Amino acid sequence: MRRLTTTTAVTVLILPLAGCAGSASGQQDPKRLTVSTFGFGVDQFENNIVEPFEKETGIEVQIESGDNAERLTKLRLKRSDPDVDVVMISDLFARQGREQGLFDKIDPSAVPNLKKIHAFAKDKDGYAPAYTYQLLGMLYRSDKVSSAPGIKDLWKAEHKGKIALPDISTSAGVPFLYSTAATFGSGPRDTDTAFKKLSGNTTNVLKYFSRSTEVVSLLERGEVEMAPALDLFAIDPVKAGKPIAWAPLDKGRYVVSNTAQLVKGAHNKAGAEKFINYLLSKEAQEKAAATFHDKPVNKDARIPADITKVVGDAATDPTADGFTIPDLKLAAKNNDDWVDRFEREVSG
Template identity: 50%
Template sequence: MTAVLLAGCGGPGGSGGGSDELVVSGFSFGAEEFEKTVVAPFEEETGIQVTFDPGSNSDRYNRLLVDRARPDVDVVLISDLFAADGEREGLFTDIDPGSVPNRADTVEFARDAPGQGIPYTFTLPGVLYSTDAFPDGPPTVASLWDPELAGRIAVPDISATAGIPFLIAVAETFGSGPQDVDTAFAKLAELKPNVLQFYSSTTELLSLLERGEVVAAPGLDLFAYDAVEAGRPVAWAPFDRGRVLSYNKAEIVEGAANTDGAQRFVNYLLSPEVQTRTATAFSDKPVNRAATVPPIMTEVAGGAATDPGAAGYVPLDLDFVGANRGAWIDRFAREVSG
């Protein structure tokens, strides 16, 4: 995902009171920009020294499990699925609503999200496509099975960010609803003649699109930003059915040494000024309704970039996905991509 974030090593877990030090854990991508855009201004405004060290979702989550008795992290910025896993494991603690007033100004899904943490940015799965191949508008989910597209589409691996949302869209399109994954897997197996490649990286997908080797691919809206800005014949559109969004969540670690500072950081991250800066610096779509997004976001995604709910997007059913994700990964490899 394009969200940036930071992790760090600090002292052992303490009473959770105030301190002038804070340890924040988050993503590797764009860490330097995040430090300039969020961390340094936060330190200047509050006098709190932030320690950070980037890492992947899985690596950081596993560290939390190992260190749960003596956590050395205060705030974790992590994807929705890992956040849900951590909440079930008791790794995180409740956030005091009175300490994070900026949440009241967020879009509906972030304001009402279940669990302990708070969503601070989101991604929009949909379909990237060649405007040369589809001059009259984007392909529908069902049209990806058109025999004329044999060997001309790419499909995300189920472990990619767009993978499970595409599975849900296929279930909505061909099955009885978003949980009809048996129908979805059967249809994905039928799609194989049209698939040139199952992709797992953004670079891989964009190269295929820009060379014209594929003309359509389920993927995230942010994948299209650079190509659209450069005037290349690439566009993105929401799925016509089965629109689910993914998000990153700010969580406070159970037993954190500085819960007061952690809540202050989360509130700062949700402020309209910071959300505007992060949208511009590294394409994190804001959840604060007063934030301003760069023009490319709305050029690519329209109103969904600022109000996904109004565009028909709903969050993933994290309980359903979390209970089945491991089996789906195995099944995808066995029945679809293998």
């Protein structure tokens, strides 16, 4: 196993070299695989997921890491000769990459663990599935808020300067926009109403956060009392006994997924599908749940008590608890416009 560092700057610098000297990625090797993943927890990912996969298959894995936007940009730049086989990426960015022709459909016969995962995690069009998911809800200080707050509480005067909201570019950003539209407008697609409501609530907002670690720190210090956020980030504070809780929203409950996409033109397609299949296995799902608090999509995987303490029954099957998949196609189509509009009308 070898780790590669992925940055936008490095990508720009290596392109001329790739064009002049030829690409090593063009050499197909069934025993080598390059996986692009998130920038956090890479050491744990190597130890708990990659090394067991290498031992089981004999395939050597190279790892690239970085944030969603950065890695998607690199894929676009390298589309004619990709040097990555599998990309672990959040659902909205996966949809954007799919619309741009960067990802390929998988062969179900090569990924038998597809039969063992929940229906909501499968892609109806045949692309790679989600391997874990988070739930949009409300993170809040249980010692300052008497009961689980709903979306409308974010607009109440008594919380002036005491709330944080996700930036539109975060994983929680678009689902929260839809939840706001569903609460105050004609439905989740009524984003015009959502933007108007958000632009009129700036006095209540202390921070528009771009990283979930930011909002956890704000809550722990008592600077904010509530924030729409993903359940994942409540697990460690709750486990540590801090006065922080998480609850589903009263309206607009959404699942936010992380997917493992097969890169179009991948040089080791068979190895990539083996890796995706391994991510969905009971063994890998349980290790990821214990290590990263990744909720399993494999129906047979055991869910740690730390997760169920925060999420409850939704950790077993979120759809049974009223959670749905947000309209990712609409979000991908309007991404640039919404990002610009959020900056101009809301956070700016």
